[in-house]
Amino acid sequence: MTTAKRDTYTPETLLTVAVQIFNERGYDGTSMEHLSKAAGISKSSIYHHVSGKEELLRRAVSRALDSLFAVLDEAGAQRGRAIERIEYVTRRTVEVLMAELPYVTLLLRVRGNTKTERWALDRRREFDQRVSDLLKAAAADGDLRTDVDIRLVTRLLFGMVNSLVEWYRPHPGGSPEGGQLAETVVRLAFDGLRTEEAS
Amino acid sequence: MTTAKRDTYTPETLLTVAVQIFNERGYDGTSMEHLSKAAGISKSSIYHHVSGKEELLRRAVSRALDSLFAVLDEAGAQRGRAIERIEYVTRRTVEVLMAELPYVTLLLRVRGNTKTERWALDRRREFDQRVSDLLKAAAADGDLRTDVDIRLVTRLLFGMVNSLVEWYRPHPGGSPEGGQLAETVVRLAFDGLRTEEAS
Structure with a gap:
């Protein structure tokens, strides 16, 4: 388990984590829960930066x-x-x-x-x-x-x-x-x- | 749902079905249940032909x-x-x-x-x-x-x-x-x- 970090992410750095997880688990197989765990921040913190995982995919591709x-x-x-x-x-x-x-x-x-x-x-x-x-x-x-x-x-x-x-x-x-x-x-x-x- | 067919499979024809499902779902993501549904025969019928999904993989590769x-x-x-x-x-x-x-x-x-x-x-x-x-x-x-x-x-x-x-x-x-x-x-x-x- 990752201890929840203070959210020091920007949309850019969050993207780096998201792309890694998408590539590991496949986009379909990745939930906001997976992204939250990998980034070590809460889901609501992620929603503070982006509207959801599809926006992260759009930014990445x-x-x-x-x-x-x-x-x-x-x-x-x-x-x-x-x-x-x-x-x-x-x-x-x-x-x-x-x-x-x-x-x-x-x-x-x-x-x-x-x-x-x-x-x-x-x-x-x-x-x-x-x-x-x-x-x-x-x-x-x-x-x-x-x-x-x-x-x-x-x-x-x-x-x-x-x-x-x-x-x-x-x-x-x-x-x-x-x-x-x-x-x-x-x-x-x-x-x-x-x-x-x-x- | 497929109605259970009488088992007219041979290890060869069963392999054809298994390879198709492995390619669609990935080998890791395929269960004996998936194979049984796709072939339209019971799991025990499959076990009559092969020891399990790893044997089907070995035959296929x-x-x-x-x-x-x-x-x-x-x-x-x-x-x-x-x-x-x-x-x-x-x-x-x-x-x-x-x-x-x-x-x-x-x-x-x-x-x-x-x-x-x-x-x-x-x-x-x-x-x-x-x-x-x-x-x-x-x-x-x-x-x-x-x-x-x-x-x-x-x-x-x-x-x-x-x-x-x-x-x-x-x-x-x-x-x-x-x-x-x-x-x-x-x-x-x-x-x-x-x-x-x-x-």
Whole structure:
């Protein structure tokens, strides 16, 4: 048992605790009671900050979605050939996943049982669509192989990138592998594993 | 409510029902009561076939693991240059995932709370290790790019392949996309998405 702490939470710090519990127990399996115990403050103290667990979910997945969509507005995603832009977006998406790991993990586990979850799924599909459009533009430029289906490639690319939430764990005090990881994803997806001579 | 059916199950057909329920509710969240309701037979009828839900789990993940390990013994995985063998294993692994979708889905969701689950996780690691060894052999032959970490590549490759269980759904009456899907995974992973001219 946690002794009830004086409520020194802000909506931001409460969110950190909530996301951890959502990821451990699943959003559906988390009650306000669980959140209250984990935060060590009363339920009424939580209601002082937010209207309920759905607001916490909305704030959490918004943080992940805002970070992902922000990538699409960066200069590297806006200028240059489509192939350069899609490589840039892939690299930065991996970096966002690593930087916002618990928030993106929660976003990727959303099921669609509530209004907020369905909204999050819609936004995810919108992001996937934007990436798919970039891949199509690169294909139209003749920079992408033509023997693959773009819809399938989009799914496989996200399958690879999103798998990070299952196995990537940051090193305490910053990960030296971070840059290498993002670069490996880009090299694997766009240049492939084979050396030129072997292909 | 399902009216109790006369028990026409065999251990095999009972397994089909059990795997579906395990995948829907999670193995931990499934009781013998849930299995009995889904199968429409009494718990004692189930105990006539198997010792309990852990035996059903063991049979189900064994089916997935046996199919995956069998790939490593096929001629295409045994003969030729390592780069050809690893491409073969990747293609066939995708095909096994599609053919044994519910069984592999269950295998990939195993958590490690019971002896059977820990055994399944050990076997999965063993399979990943065998694939990683093939990638190392291809790198030693000079057929794999040297600027990537093999351990990382193994994870990304399985991340991409295993993501299939989240989004691939077979078409009723056989999937015409099956061959294309396996081929796309291999092309993406080994040759990359860029055309030669663009790289």
